[in-house]
Amino acid sequence: MRICVSVARLAVPVLTAAILLFSAAKSSMVVKAQQAPAASMEVKIDNFSFGPAAITVPVGTTVTWINRDDIPHTVVSDDKIFKSRVLDTDEKFSYTFSKPGTYPYFCSVHPKMTGKVVVQ
Amino acid sequence: MTEKKKDEILYDHNHDGIDRRGFLKCMAWAGTGTLCLMQGGVLKSFALDGTSDPGAAAAKGELSFVQLSDSHMGFNKPANTDVAATFQAAIDKVNGSSTPPEFLLHTGDISHLSKPEEFDAVDQMLKSTGKETFFVPGEHDMLNDDGKQFMERYGKGSKGSGWYSFDKKGVHFVGLVNVMNLKAGGLGSLGHEQIEWLEDDVKHLKSSTPIVVFAHIPLWSVYPEWGWGTEDSAQALAYLKKFGSVTVLNGHIHQIMQKVEGNVTFHTAASTAFPQPEPGKAPSPGPMKVPAEQLRSYLGVTNVNSVQGQHALAVVDSKLG
Numbered sequence: 109m110r111i112c113v114s115v116a117r118l119a120v121p122v123l124t125a126a127i128l129l130f131s132a133a134k135s136s137m138v139v140k141a142q143q144a145p146a147a148s149m150e151v152k153i154d155n156f157s158f159g160p161a162a163i164t165v166p167v168g169t170t171v172t173w174i175n176r177d178d179i180p181h182t183v184v185s186d187d188k189i190f191k192s193r194v195l196d197t198d199e200k201f202s203y204t205f206s207k208p209g210t211y212p213y214f215c216s217v218h219p220k221m222t223g224k225v226v227v228q
Numbered sequence: 229m230t231e232k233k234k235d236e237i238l239y240d241h242n243h244d245g246i247d248r249r250g251f252l253k254c255m256a257w258a259g260t261g262t263l264c265l266m267q268g269g270v271l272k273s274f275a276l277d278g279t280s281d282p283g284a285a286a287a288k289g290e291l292s293f294v295q296l297s298d299s300h301m302g303f304n305k306p307a308n309t310d311v312a313a314t315f316q317a318a319i320d321k322v323n324g325s326s327t328p329p330e331f332l333l334h335t336g337d338i339s340h341l342s343k344p345e346e347f348d349a350v351d352q353m354l355k356s357t358g359k360e361t362f363f364v365p366g367e368h369d370m371l372n373d374d375g376k377q378f379m380e381r382y383g384k385g386s387k388g389s390g391w392y393s394f395d396k397k398g399v400h401f402v403g404l405v406n407v408m409n410l411k412a413g414g415l416g417s418l419g420h421e422q423i424e425w426l427e428d429d430v431k432h433l434k435s436s437t438p439i440v441v442f443a444h445i446p447l448w449s450v451y452p453e454w455g456w457g458t459e460d461s462a463q464a465l466a467y468l469k470k471f472g473s474v475t476v477l478n479g480h481i482h483q484i485m486q487k488v489e490g491n492v493t494f495h496t497a498a499s500t501a502f503p504q505p506e507p508g509k510a511p512s513p514g515p516m517k518v519p520a521e522q523l524r525s526y527l528g529v530t531n532v533n534s535v536q537g538q539h540a541l542a543v544v545d546s547k548l549g
Contacts, residue, residue, distance in 0.1 A: 156454075193372050194341060216410055219455060220455040
């Protein structure tokens with residue numbers, strides 16, 4: 109059996125597929141672009157407290173804690189899912205939340221300091 | 229002792245020394261260490277600032293020792309940019325005291341960041357005293373390694389995470405650790421294992437034995453909102469109820485406070501590094517910055533504090549006598 113297809117006829121579906129692929133790629137880029145501002149979040153440690161103490165972020169967000177106190181602190185998940193080393197003044201710790209859930213945490217040096225990250 | 233020293237403060241609680249609860253007095257800043265004299269089972273404390281030396285007559289107690297606390301070696305923020313110098317000043321007071329102590333206690337936060345060079349610096353300065361020094365850890369001494377380094381340096385012969393006891397001239401000393409395994413939202417913690425050990429450690433002692441307990445975080449509720457207390461201290465103190473004279477020495481809060489409750493006298497020591505605010509008098513318990521020219525005076529000049537639960541402890545005297 110001979111398959112005889114003119115170039116012009118072939119071009120139509122190829123072009124269509126290409127357009128579809130392009131638009132799919134474009135729409136996925138749009139989605140990523142919309143998520144970008146939420147992909148990182150900063151929590152300040154100041155005056156023996158986490159600020160904001162409770163945050164809600166999308167899956168995949170990297171949260172960075174920065175210590176602005178004159179005294180060292182730590183960031184330790186209650187369930188030991190993440191644990192920073194001791195952070196001296198101006199030192200930072202980051203953790204990327206890849207699963208939804210609620211992550212309570214505290215400063216293991218000053219356990220009265222508590223916070224929470226809700227990942228959706 | 230009938231003659232009061234110039235700066236000595238004597239508390240006599242309703243002439244019974246027993247039922248007065250909630251007594252809390254904030255004294256002055258002090259950074260030089262405290263000289264403790266044990267006389268007739270009663271512990272008296274004097275600041276090592278030269279104005280309050282108890283003198284030879286008063287020094288005829290059974291035992292004298294010095295408490296140092298919260299040297300925070302390595303701290304270099306505006307509240308005190310030279311904690312080595314202020315610690316050295318405290319050491320100089322020890323060396324120059326006319327009542328030489330038999331040994332020293334350091335009630336924790338030896339270092340600021342648990343760095344080897346910070347511990348080394350303190351150890352080096354303490355060497356000049358030639359005195360045996362007993363340590364308990366503060367939370368700043370257990371950072372990053374759950375206290376491994378502290379145990380290697382100071383924990384030889386101790387139990388668990390560093391608790392132990394020893395006897396000096398008939399006085400039983402107990403060093404406790406309440407800075408390990410702290411829970412979110414909680415206070416200092418001793419833990420079941422340590423409390424069980426304490427029960428066993430003291431149960432064979434006569435009730436007339438004077439007891440001195442020392443730990444970093446206060447073993448009484450100074451200000452739980454800032455974490456200034458120990459959640460299971462009541463359980464530990466319950467095992468000391470039979471004793472007529474119990475003295476509890478703590479650090480952590482960088483200011484002198486004293487309280488008498490029944491048979492127990494509580495003292496907290498000042499830091500040799502920097503002062504912290506009075507409970508609730510600031511948004512947080514962070515280092516209190518005072519004008520640079522005043523820092524030494526804040527750390528170096530102090531009231532002299534002597535606490536005697538007159539009657540409750542007088543009972544001990546008679547028991548001992």
